[in-house]
Amino acid sequence: xxxxxxxxGQRAWxxxxxxxxxxxxxxxxxxxxxxxVLAPILLHLAAGSQIALRxxxxxxxxxxxxxxSAAHWFGTDVHGRDLFARVLFGAGVSLxxxxxGAGVSLxIGVVWGAVAGYAGGRLDALMMRFVDVLxxxxxxxxxxxxxxxxxxxxxxxxxxxxxxWLNDSARLLFLFVGLGSVSWLNMARIVRGQVLSLRxxxxxxxxxxxxxGPIHILSRHIIPNTLGVVIVYVTLTIPAIILYESFxxxxxxxxxxxxxxWGSLIAEGADQINPIRTYxxxxxxxxxxxxxxxxxxxxxxxxxxxxxxxxxx
Amino acid sequence: MYFxxxxxxxxxLLLAISFLTFFLVRVAPGGPFDRERKPASPEIERQLxxxxxxxxxxxxxxxxxxxxLSHGDLGPSLKYRNHSVNDxxxxxxxxxxxxxxxxxxxxxxxGIPIGYQSAVRRGRWQDYxxxxxAILMVCIxxxxxxxxxxxxxxxxCHLLPVALWESPAHTVxxxxxxxLYYSGRIARLMREGMLGVMQAEFITTAxxxxxxxxxxxxxxxxxxxxxxxVSYCGPxxxxxxxxxxxxxxxxxxxxxxxxLVNGSLNRDYTLVVGLVLLYxxxxxxxxxxxxxxxxxxxxxxxxx
Numbered sequence: 001x002x003x004x005x006x007x008x009g010q011r012a013w014x015x016x017x018x019x020x021x022x023x024x025x026x027x028x029x030x031x032x033x034x035x036x037v038l039a040p041i042l043l044h045l046a047a048g049s050q051i052a053l054r055x056x057x058x059x060x061x062x063x064x065x066x067x068x069s070a071a072h073w074f075g076t077d078v079h080g081r082d083l084f085a086r087v088l089f090g091a092g093v094s095l096x097x098x099x100x101g102a103g104v105s106l107x108i109g110v111v112w113g114a115v116a117g118y119a120g121g122r123l124d125a126l127m128m129r130f131v132d133v134l135x136x137x138x139x140x141x142x143x144x145x146x147x148x149x150x151x152x153x154x155x156x157x158x159x160x161x162x163x164x165w166l167n168d169s170a171r172l173l174f175l176f177v178g179l180g181s182v183s184w185l186n187m188a189r190i191v192r193g194q195v196l197s198l199r200x201x202x203x204x205x206x207x208x209x210x211x212x213g214p215i216h217i218l219s220r221h222i223i224p225n226t227l228g229v230v231i232v233y234v235t236l237t238i239p240a241i242i243l244y245e246s247f248x249x250x251x252x253x254x255x256x257x258x259x260x261x262w263g264s265l266i267a268e269g270a271d272q273i274n275p276i277r278t279y280x281x282x283x284x285x286x287x288x289x290x291x292x293x294x295x296x297x298x299x300x301x302x303x304x305x306x307x308x309x310x311x312x313x
Numbered sequence: 314m315y316f317x318x319x320x321x322x323x324x325x326l327l328l329a330i331s332f333l334t335f336f337l338v339r340v341a342p343g344g345p346f347d348r349e350r351k352p353a354s355p356e357i358e359r360q361l362x363x364x365x366x367x368x369x370x371x372x373x374x375x376x377x378x379x380x381x382l383s384h385g386d387l388g389p390s391l392k393y394r395n396h397s398v399n400d401x402x403x404x405x406x407x408x409x410x411x412x413x414x415x416x417x418x419x420x421x422x423x424g425i426p427i428g429y430q431s432a433v434r435r436g437r438w439q440d441y442x443x444x445x446x447a448i449l450m451v452c453i454x455x456x457x458x459x460x461x462x463x464x465x466x467x468x469x470c471h472l473l474p475v476a477l478w479e480s481p482a483h484t485v486x487x488x489x490x491x492x493l494y495y496s497g498r499i500a501r502l503m504r505e506g507m508l509g510v511m512q513a514e515f516i517t518t519a520x521x522x523x524x525x526x527x528x529x530x531x532x533x534x535x536x537x538x539x540x541x542x543v544s545y546c547g548p549x550x551x552x553x554x555x556x557x558x559x560x561x562x563x564x565x566x567x568x569x570x571x572x573l574v575n576g577s578l579n580r581d582y583t584l585v586v587g588l589v590l591l592y593x594x595x596x597x598x599x600x601x602x603x604x605x606x607x608x609x610x611x612x613x614x615x616x617x
Contacts, residue, residue, distance in 0.1 A: 133326060135548070138592045140555045141573065145585060148577040149337050243454055250456045250559050251574055263456070270460040270563055273468070273475075280464055287457040294452040 012228075012307040022303020025296035032293065036092045057085040058258055065272075065279050074285040078272060086260050087286050093261040094242050094290075097175050101241035102234050104180025109187025110230060114218055116188070117195030128192065131185050139182035140244065147174050147253055171256055175248070179241045187233050194226040228308035235301035239294045246290060262290040316605060323597045327590065331382075334589045335375055338582045346391075365391060367582075378586070387587035392579045398587035401572055406591070408478060409568035412487060412560065413553040419492030420499055420549065425542065427496070428503025432538075433530060435508065443500060450497025455556060459490035459563040478566045487564045491557060495549055502545055506538035513537075540611050547603040551596050 016022055043056065061080035068075045074083035116127040154170050198204065199222065207217050246263025248254040255261045260268075269282030346361050362368045366377060381388055387398035424447075431443030463486065467475035474483050510516065511534060519529045558570030569588060576584035 137330070138551050138555050138589075138596055141589060141592055144574065145334060145337060145577050145589065149340065153340065239452075246454065247456065247556075247559060251562060253574070266456055266460070270456070270463075273460060273463055275468055275475075278464055278468060283457070283460040283464065287461065290454070291452050291457060294454075295448065298448060298452060 016303050016307035019299070019303035019306050021299040022306075025299040025303070029293070029296050029300065032091065032296075033095065036088065036095060039088050040092070057081060057089045057260070065277075068281050068285070075279075075281040077268065077282060083265075083281065083285055086265060087262070087289055090260040090262050090265050090286065091289065091293075093172075093255055093259060094245060094263070094293075097172070097179065097245040097261070098238045098242040100176045101179040101183065101245070102237040104176060105184040105187055105237055105241070106230065106234050108181060109184035109233075110191050110223065110226070112184065113188035113191030113193075114195050114223055114226070117192035118199055118214060118218055118222065120196075120199075124192075128189075131188055134182075135185050140247070143178040143182055143244075143248070144251075144253060146178055147171075147248070150174070171254070175245055175254060179244050183237055183241055183244070187230070187237065190229055190233060191226050194229055195222055198222050198225055232301060232304045232308055235297060235304055239297035239301075242290075242297075243294065262286050266290070316601065319601055319604075323601075326597070327593055330593050331378075331586060331590050332375070334586050335378065335582075336371065338577070338580065338585050339371055339374075365389065365583075378583075387590075388583040390576075390581055390584045392576065392581040392584065398583050401584065402569070402587065402591060405567060405569045405572055408566060409554065409557060409561075409570070411484070412491065412557050412566065412568060413550070415484060415488040416492035416495070416553050416557075417546075417550065419488055420495035420553075421542075422496075423493065424496035424499025425503050425539070428500035428542075429507055429535070429538075431500070432504045432507030432511065443504070447497045447500040447504070450493055451501070453494065455490045455494050456559040456563065458493060459487070459560060462486050462490055463563070476565045478564070478568075483564075487560045487566060490563070491553065491560045494556075495553065498549075499542055499545070502541045503538065506541040507534060510534045510538040536610060540607060543603060543606050543610060546606075547596075547600040550599045550603075554592065554595065 059081065061076070063072075063076050064078060064080045066072050066076040066080075072082050072084065074087060077083055077086065112127060112131070116124045119127075151170060151174055154174070158170065204217060204221055207221055212220075242262075245254055245261060246266065249261045249263030250267040252264075252267070254263055257264070265286040266283055269279065269286065272279050272282055346358055359368070366374055369377075378388065385399075387402070390396050390398050390401060393401065427443045427446060431440040431447075434440050463475045466472045467486065473485050474480075475486065477483055507530075511530070516529060516534055519533045520526075555570070557566075557568060558574060560566065561568040561570045562574075569591075572584060573588045575581075576588065
């Protein structure tokens with residue numbers, strides 16, 4: 001019989017390790033992140049060398065539609081670009097949108113849920129009613145309409161204030177805000193549930209008795225205590241947003257060429273499907289990487305959920 | 314009573330949505346006639362604007378829109394000349410509904426049995442196989458599965474047509490690509506629901522009465538365990554209707570999604586407003602139906 005761990009952290013860690021796929025997933029994701037961050041830096045350092053040329057995602061060549069080989073691990077695309085390099089840089093965009101989008105949804109969801117749960121009564125009913133209404137609306141349609149309409153507006157504003165360097169990232173900015181602002185509903189509901197049960201606990205009463213205001217109580221006592229649940233749901237929100245982004249990029253509404261994300265790469269590959277010659281690697285390579293990443297995030301989320309013993313409603 | 318209140322509540326909501334989209338699309342720079350054959354003289358453009366009342370103040374346009382809407386007219390499309398928005402919806406809606414409905418049936422038909430089996434045979438190979446299937450499906454989005462199926466079944470094996478929407482055979486690949494993804498989610502919900510119910514006391518009671526295991530689980534357990542699945546059906550239908558955008562684009566199916574994406578890129582004001590409104594009405598109605606079904610299944614659910 002192994003010595004039973006006694007602190008809550010140790011117990012969570014042992015439950016986390018019991019989920020067989022969670023730890024490998026976490027390691028794989030960390031590696032992916034490392035490669036994605038290091039690749040552009042290394043490429044910049046090695047500028048001009050043979051290797052840098054091979055892994056330059058924007059370098060065109062005559063070698064179109066080469067199947068995967070030792071020289072081109074994932075083959076090449078319609079313009080003879082190395083697909084491995086494109087998938088690697090696409091990973092950067094996809095992960096960035098996923099992480100920042102999840103961050104946006106985290107902030108909105110936690111604040112909304114905490115305020116509703118702590119205030120209670122009328123305000124709570126009103127705020128949660130609003131969440132219910134949004135829940136029943138086709139949010140992705142809203143994002144599509146927002147992106148297609150407001151982007152031009154933002155671009156003309158940016159030109160007026162002489163910030164053209166922001167212009168290229170206008171679409172990215174929209175993806176961050178748009179996807180984050182439709183993905184916070186579950187987070188708000190779960191945080192509210194947690195806050196409802198926390199606010200009647202003795203330590204909150206004690207703090208209130210000592211004269212603490214609602215902002216102090218929320219930020220020092222209640223929100224830190226919801227952290228475990230919040231981390232679990234952020235881990236599950238990231239793959240959802242990556243999926244949303246790929247979906248939009250697939251429709252041509254996400255990142256614009258020459259920038260690429262996994263979704264736009266898969267779309268480019270699907271465009272090349274024809275009955276005469278099959279370029280399967282154009283779909284299979286970015287597709288496999290996307291599926292593997294989503295799988296890793298979901299396993300990690302499941303493991304964390306077991307670790308913190310969160311029950312979803 | 315509760316449902317009556319919900320229906321009445323939906324009306325101002327729809328009004329708000331129509332108001333928002335109506336102004337939003339008009340705020341955007343560029344207009345529906347920007348991509349006309351050049352050079353469109355200012356004269357022609359002015360006449361086009363006048364024909365569609367785009368030269369009036371926006372509030373007046375909105376009132377006109379509401380007036381037309383009150384007798385079911387969504388106006389003419391600004392981009393597809395000689396077609397009204399009603400025409401376009403009449404053509405595209407049946408296609409989208411068929412695709413969504415079949416995918417819905419597939420998702421439930423595959424997901425529920427798998428989830429049920431993995432809960433009932435917990436810890437055995439059926440559980441591991443079912444759970445593996447579920448998590449894999451959750452991670453393979455339709456726009457990956459779709460091209461994969463086309464390459465494998467359509468082009469490599471020549472089994473099924475790869476595009477368009479003509480015969481029943483044409484529906485097979487798109488429906489699988491769209492529905493299988495959601496069957497994974499349903500299987501997970503069903504498994505969790507069933508595991509929760511199997512620990513409940515009324516199940517022990519039913520077993521103590523000497524009922525056979527099959528009756529206990531199917532007649533007593535399933536009915537409650539399926540409720541999470543039923544309440545997920547609302548968001549699921551929303552996802553199916555909007556998720557079909559990529560499927561429509563992969564398989565070149567003339568559904569609503571294509572029109573919405575093109576419409577909002579082309580600033581086809583009337584078409585976008587009409588379609589957004591249609592989606593909102595569909596989803597609100599479907600959510601209402603789902604809540605109603607939940608109340609029927611579980612009498613403990615009381616809406617106040």
